[in-house]
Amino acid sequence: MLIDIIAGARPNFMKIAPIIKALEVRASEGGPLRYRLVHTGQHYDARMSGAFFEQLGIPQPNVNLEAGGGTQGEQTAGIMVSYEKLLMESPCALCLVVGDVTSTMACAIAAQKLNIPVAHVEAGIRSGDWTMPEEINRMVTDSITNWFFTTSEWAGGNLRNAGVDDTRIFFVGNTMIDTLRANMPRFSAPDFWDERGLHAGEYFVVTLHRPANVDASGSFAAMLKAIGAGTRGLPVIFPVHPRTAKTLSDVIDLPENLVFADPQPYLQFNYLVKHAKAVITDSGGITEETTVMGVPCLTLRDNTERPETVELGTNELVGTNPEALGPALDKLFAGNWKQGGIPPLWDGKTSERIVAALEQLLCR
Incomplete structure (x- = not known):
């Protein structure tokens, strides 16, 4: 069963790397899921994109939509048009988006228009600041998401307050911390x-x-x-x-x-x-x-x-x-800075929990 993993900008790459690894481990064990890595091209500068693939062991994308550049609207439209074309030629069973960049929102919209379900990793986070493009991306994406993977109980609370049923929310932790712990x-x-x-x-x-x-x-x-x-x-x-x-x-x-x-x-x-x-x-x-x-x-x-x-x-x-x-x-x-602690489930095992949930959702 094929899922699309969407990445387009530097913040995405740290979040998808451990998910890909977890999927590959499960596939080697006989797991049912396969992935197609779709790079939208949102960050097309090698300093912002290329080096991350090499350092984090991310395989070369199966598809590069090459939709970088232009205004927010032009970039959104370019990604949607290119991804829609890909899905019409070769559909997937699920569109997995991460974070809150333009690619996240644009691919979620294109998938839902073609009746392909969407799962959002890092769902539910909110700043309340509508002047941030990322906040609009989060709100739009979560409004059309089927399954929500959250980094904190606070994010889950935001989704519940918006009317999302508990059965669609999965508190799994933070995939970016998976990457951090693995590479430290x-x-x-x-x-x-x-x-x-x-x-x-x-x-x-x-x-x-x-x-x-x-x-x-x-x-x-x-x-x-x-x-x-x-x-x-x-x-x-x-x-x-x-x-x-x-x-x-x-x-x-x-x-x-x-x-x-x-x-x-x-x-x-x-x-x-x-x-x-x-x-x-x-x-x-x-x-x-x-x-x-x-x-x-x-x-x-x-x-x-x-x-x-x-x-x-x-x-x-x-x-x-x-x-x-x-x-x-x-x-x-003065030495008065707080020591701090680590939030729950930021333990390096988030991606394994996501893959296990996806297998249950898609293959039951």
Whole structure:
């Protein structure tokens, strides 16, 4: 029985890798499910896509829709048209989507239009912020999903509040943490580690890409100034997202301790995170990884779709006001940051639970 696994953007790749591995293990044991890996082409930059396939052992896609580029609407339409064509020529029994990127929503819509059921991995998370494209993707996808695989009880509660029956919700844990735990022994320092004289616990990592933080050069510059001042001269490693690079070129008088780098491959980026004094970010996924690795995390957002990283983990919401960053960093340097813990079922076995549930759902 064939299921399509959809991936299109960097956040997807960490989430599908362990699912593919679990499916292959079950197939070798006589399991009934087979998969077709569909890359939509949403991230077509090799730095954002290609290296992840190699490092995480993801096989080459069976299909590449090559639908990258353009506006949100153009990209959504391109993915839907290409995926619909694939399904009409070669249908599958299930469309499995992960996360909250454009590919997730577009392929879910195309599948349901052709009466192919949809399963959503990382379903039910909500920030409540409709200015985030990801929030719209989550809401639309979950509104037409058949089976929901959740990372937390909180996410399941969001689905129940929206009227989803318990029989369709499966609390399985976090596939991205499966990938993290499996690859932690393989983390390796980036090429510039020695060149920059980096030492564990004596530098920060920064990632910023959300429109509220990086699209306006004035407010972006103010945030960078606050980061430079608050980190007290320690190196601040900043792998620059392509979106961020466009605005960064307009910023002058950058703090001297900012160290700009290209987007890093998975193993090198997480080496940096694991050994950092702290991470400053506006990424939701990174807050999950820092929670499991026990690294302090300061999130430059006013809301989060992953509250468990704040309630249980090492993450704190600092907000988007640059003036709030200094006091948060003072707390860190004073040694008063919380220790945090690991949320339930973030144990590295999520993908096995997903595959077991899919076998029951599809083959009963």
